[in-house]
Amino acid sequence: xxxxxxxxxxxxxxxxxxxxxxxxxxxxxxxxxxxxxxxxxxxxxxxxxxxxxxxxxxxxxxxxxxxxxxxxxxxxxxxxxxxxxxxxxxxxxxxxxxxxxxxxxxxxxxxxxxxxxxxxxxxxxxxxxxxxxxxxxxxxxxxxxxxxxxxxxxxxxxxxxxxxxxxxxxxxxxxxxxxxxxxxxxxxxxxxxxxxxxxxxxxxxxxxxxxxxxxx
Amino acid sequence: xxxxxxxxxxxxxxxxxxxxxxxxxxxxxxxxxxxxxxxxxxxxxxxxxxxxxxxxxxxxxxxxxxxxxxxxxxxxxxxxxxxxxxxxxxxxxxxxxxxxxxxxxxxxxxxxxxxxxxxxxxxxxxxxxxxxxxxxxxxxxxxxxxxxxxxxxxxxxxxxxxxxxxxxxxxxxxxxxxxxxxxxxxxxxxxxxxxxxxxxxxxxxxxxxxxxxxxxxxxxxxxxxxxxxxxxxxxxxxxxxxxxxxxxxxxxxxxxxxxxxxxxxxxxxxxxxxxxxxxxxxxxxxxxxxxxxxxxxxxxxxxxxxxxxxxxxxxxxxxxxxxxxxxxxxxxxxxxxxxxxxxxxxxxxxxxxxxxxxxxxxxxxxxxxxxxxxxxxxxxxxxxxxxxxxxxxxxxxxxxxxxxxxxxxxxxxxxxxxxxxxxxxxxxxxxxxxxxxxxxxxxxxxxxxxxxxxxxxxxxxxxxxxxxxxxxxxxxxxxxxxxxxxxxxxxxxxx
Numbered sequence: 001x002x003x004x005x006x007x008x009x010x011x012x013x014x015x016x017x018x019x020x021x022x023x024x025x026x027x028x029x030x031x032x033x034x035x036x037x038x039x040x041x042x043x044x045x046x047x048x049x050x051x052x053x054x055x056x057x058x059x060x061x062x063x064x065x066x067x068x069x070x071x072x073x074x075x076x077x078x079x080x081x082x083x084x085x086x087x088x089x090x091x092x093x094x095x096x097x098x099x100x101x102x103x104x105x106x107x108x109x110x111x112x113x114x115x116x117x118x119x120x121x122x123x124x125x126x127x128x129x130x131x132x133x134x135x136x137x138x139x140x141x142x143x144x145x146x147x148x149x150x151x152x153x154x155x156x157x158x159x160x161x162x163x164x165x166x167x168x169x170x171x172x173x174x175x176x177x178x179x180x181x182x183x184x185x186x187x188x189x190x191x192x193x194x195x196x197x198x199x200x201x202x203x204x205x206x207x208x209x210x211x212x213x214x215x216x
Numbered sequence: 217x218x219x220x221x222x223x224x225x226x227x228x229x230x231x232x233x234x235x236x237x238x239x240x241x242x243x244x245x246x247x248x249x250x251x252x253x254x255x256x257x258x259x260x261x262x263x264x265x266x267x268x269x270x271x272x273x274x275x276x277x278x279x280x281x282x283x284x285x286x287x288x289x290x291x292x293x294x295x296x297x298x299x300x301x302x303x304x305x306x307x308x309x310x311x312x313x314x315x316x317x318x319x320x321x322x323x324x325x326x327x328x329x330x331x332x333x334x335x336x337x338x339x340x341x342x343x344x345x346x347x348x349x350x351x352x353x354x355x356x357x358x359x360x361x362x363x364x365x366x367x368x369x370x371x372x373x374x375x376x377x378x379x380x381x382x383x384x385x386x387x388x389x390x391x392x393x394x395x396x397x398x399x400x401x402x403x404x405x406x407x408x409x410x411x412x413x414x415x416x417x418x419x420x421x422x423x424x425x426x427x428x429x430x431x432x433x434x435x436x437x438x439x440x441x442x443x444x445x446x447x448x449x450x451x452x453x454x455x456x457x458x459x460x461x462x463x464x465x466x467x468x469x470x471x472x473x474x475x476x477x478x479x480x481x482x483x484x485x486x487x488x489x490x491x492x493x494x495x496x497x498x499x500x501x502x503x504x505x506x507x508x509x510x511x512x513x514x515x516x517x518x519x520x521x522x523x524x525x526x527x528x529x530x531x532x533x534x535x536x537x538x539x540x541x542x543x544x545x546x547x548x549x550x551x552x553x554x555x556x557x558x559x560x561x562x563x564x565x566x567x568x569x570x571x572x573x574x575x576x577x578x579x580x581x582x583x584x585x586x587x588x589x590x591x592x593x594x595x596x597x598x599x600x601x602x603x604x605x606x607x608x609x610x611x612x613x614x615x616x617x618x619x620x621x622x623x624x625x626x627x628x629x630x631x632x633x634x635x636x637x638x639x640x641x642x643x644x645x646x647x648x649x650x651x652x653x654x655x656x657x658x659x660x661x662x663x664x665x666x667x668x669x670x671x672x673x674x675x676x677x678x679x680x681x682x683x684x685x686x687x688x689x690x691x692x693x694x695x696x697x698x699x700x701x702x703x704x705x706x707x708x709x710x711x
Contacts, residue, residue, distance in 0.1 A: 001500070015539035020563030027549040037589050041535075044586075048532060052502045061514035065696040071510025072503065096586075097528060197553075207552025 002049055009175055010188045012049050018042070022191055025168075026206045035212050036089075039138075042168055042190050043093035050134055050164045050188045051097060054078070079125050081106060082136040083149050086210035090136040090166060104128065106152055108145040117144045122152055129157030132164070138209040140170035140187070142200050143178040150182050160184035168209070169193055171202055257481060257672035259642045260368035260474055261292065261609070262341035265466060266386055267371045270378035270438050271393030272431040273321065274400035274407070280393050280446070280456060281373035287460045288467070292609065294367045298374025301331040302349045304356045313354045316418050321375065321430040328380045338370055339386045341646055365646070366609045369467065375431075378438035388466070391459065392442035397428060471606045478607075478635050481668035490666060496679045499533060509683060513697060522706050526629075529659065529682060530583035534625065537655045537680040538568070538587065542622055565589065567622035569615045573598055573640050576629040576704035580657070584627070594618065596643060598636040607635040612643055619648035627657045629703040631681075634665030638672045651676040662698055663687045 003011050024038045056072035063069050080094045084107040104124035111118040163185045170189045193202045271277035285295045312318040337344040343365040348357040378390050408414040446455035490496050499505050508529045543561045550556050570584050571594040584591050594614035600607050659682040685698040705711045
């Protein structure tokens with residue numbers, strides 16, 4: 001059963017399996033094939049949890065034996081928005097649950113002159129304001145780029161309570177500063193780390209997610 | 217020697233152990249007391265029907281035994297020749313054997329202790345290894361053996377099939393094939409000279425020195441222990457047919473008893489609601505789970521979508537079953553940024569194996585591979601007999617040393633009567649898998665089926681079920697979809 005350790009933070013169940021998965025991806029010894037496989041597994045759990053938060057509406061269907069079954073179906077459309085590059089690693093997990101889901105992209109990088117995050121690129125579905133948005137970024141450290149990305153979404157007319165921010169690891173510090181600006185966005189995560197170090201890296205964290213998923 | 221042995225046999229045999237063709241009630245009683253609980257499940261191979269066929273060399277017992285096996289015509293009827301149990305010879309004995317000086321026809325040439333051990337293993341339903349003997353080398357073929365498992369009918373043939381009291385004690389039916397010795401000699405001569413390229417003098421010499429005296433001394437007296445004495449196959453059409461009919465009626469009885477036993481497992485005094493059984497986990501009916509179920513139940517959903525949605529729910533279910541995978545402690549790991557994590561939780565996905573029940577369990581293959589990388593997967597084919605509905609084990613392929621895996625996931629998409637899963641769990645237990653390591657994963661089940669599985673194994677096996685349709689709901693028509701197998705038909709696209 002998921003828990004809500006802080007308001008609007010949904011933590012997926014901390015089972016043996018999940019803790020074991022995190023040990024694998026945090027370990028510097030883990031090679032890329034395993035890192036990818038086991039990160040993907042966690043991402044899948046995050047996506048399932050995110051989808052569980054969406055509202056449903058009653059629906060009856062006819063069964064193979066011609067009986068009526070009163071079930072439910074999803075209400076409303078969704079889309080994914082990944083923050084390039086690390087967030088793109090989570091697209092596959094979303095696709096595995098929603099095959100033809102639309103996926104928007106946002107590129108935010110640190111501006112060399114000002115040392116602040118700067119928006120370089122955005123490509124989002126036109127009707128994004130009518131959709132539930134899964135914002136994808138694996139690590140929530142200071143929350144700088146996530147906040148900028150969320151700003152982009154709000155400017156496009158998306159409501160805060162229709163955004164689900166999925167990440168593998170966050171810190172209390174990052175959650176607090178993010179929620180200070182966007183209190184109604186739900187954060188779906190699998191691990192809340194202790195703190196950030198002087199370089200604003202998560203502790204213990206797992207290093208640079210994008211590098212480990214794509215390059216190293 | 218013979219009479220002395222036989223006297224000992226009669227005295228040492230307690231009456232209640234006696235299991236003969238008319239002793240079906242004693243048979244059942246005997247086995248249930250072994251298990252210690254009358255609710256436990258016993259698959260057909262735990263009480264195999266064992267038939268012994270004895271007779272002198274050249275009597276045609278092999279043909280009679282083969283005829284019985286082929287008439288039963290089921291993969292779980294096996295023919296076991298006592299020739300497999302010839303003792304390996306020493307170098308000196310082998311030398312004599314090559315010169316036709318070794319007596320292969322006396323009882324001591326056969327390792328009856330080993331034969332007894334193997335047959336009594338079969339009688340208890342355990343997987344059994346039978347040696348392979350080479351007449352060319354006069355030795356057991358090294359590293360080669362026949363594995364027997366799951367046989368519910370075993371036909372044992374050999375000149376000494378009806379000799380060892382311990383072995384005879386395990387038999388349900390003892391047949392002696394009776395033929396005049398001169399007919400036997402004629403048959404042996406034509407076989408040995410034509411098929412085996414031996415010379416006439418050698419054959420006659422062997423017959424006079426070994427075969428005939430042993431036949432008179434040891435083999436023929438076995439007649440008196442036989443339930444039936446029949447002439448050899450050439451002129452025994454009626455006798456063999458009568459015997460086969462008798463055997464078939466016994467097997468039908470056995471099959472009916474098996475079915476009744478499965479049905480009985482559904483009824484018990486234990487009416488604890490399933491939600492309170494600690495070994496049964498039902499998927500929480502979250503929005504996702506209910507929405508997926510709705511789509512899977514919709515008969516108009518495309519196969520494309522059906523496969524996709526089933527893979528999704530299957531992945532959720534398998535992941536749920538692995539949530540409490542056993543964890544180990546190691547001292548520490550280091551992250552790429554150099555931070556040391558003390559005693560992290562470590563789980564070993566390599567210690568997980570899966571077993572699917574063909575075909576419906578195969579719907580989980582995709583999701584299994586998605587959940588555990590390169591998972592070792594075994595398969596069991598269990599089919600219900602079309603006329604009786606009795607579940608039957610057709611074949612079993614399991615990961616080598618399956619008993620060493622920490623988690624064995626037994627998967628099936630649907631449970632209706634529970635019979636196939638019960639049989640499959642029993643197969644795993646017979647292969648040494650500990651019950652607490654077995655996790656049965658089922659997407660859709662009836663409460664009756666689940667209760668039977670639970671009763672059969674005393675709630676020792678963990679069950680993870682997507683949806684259990686309660687007994688009351690099954691009375692009406694509304695939930696009739698839970699009583700038909702539709703998942704695998706739709707998933708694989710053929711009925």
